[in-house]
Amino acid sequence: MVNNETVRPPLRGWLTMSFGLLAIVLGAVWALEGLNYLTNHLMSDQPVWVAVGGGVAVLGLVLIVLGMRRREAGRQQQV
Numbered sequence: 001m002v003n004n005e006t007v008r009p010p011l012r013g014w015l016t017m018s019f020g021l022l023a024i025v026l027g028a029v030w031a032l033e034g035l036n037y038l039t040n041h042l043m044s045d046q047p048v049w050v051a052v053g054g055g056v057a058v059l060g061l062v063l064i065v066l067g068m069r070r071r072e073a074g075r076q077q078q079v
Helices: 014-034 047-078
Strands: none
Touching (some): 014 047
């Protein structure tokens, strides 16, 4: 059973969740810059970056949820 090609690797969904985490961090930084908490930047005190950052952070949450669902689906297929 070493070369059994029907067994899926246990690391499903990790890339999606990694991109989701990156999007949350990036979105939070953009939102904080737009709210002028991080000063001396080109994006400071510009409301458009609050909206863009919030949207990117929400997209990151969606990616994490999708990655978790893929991991769970992979675990159920192995059983």
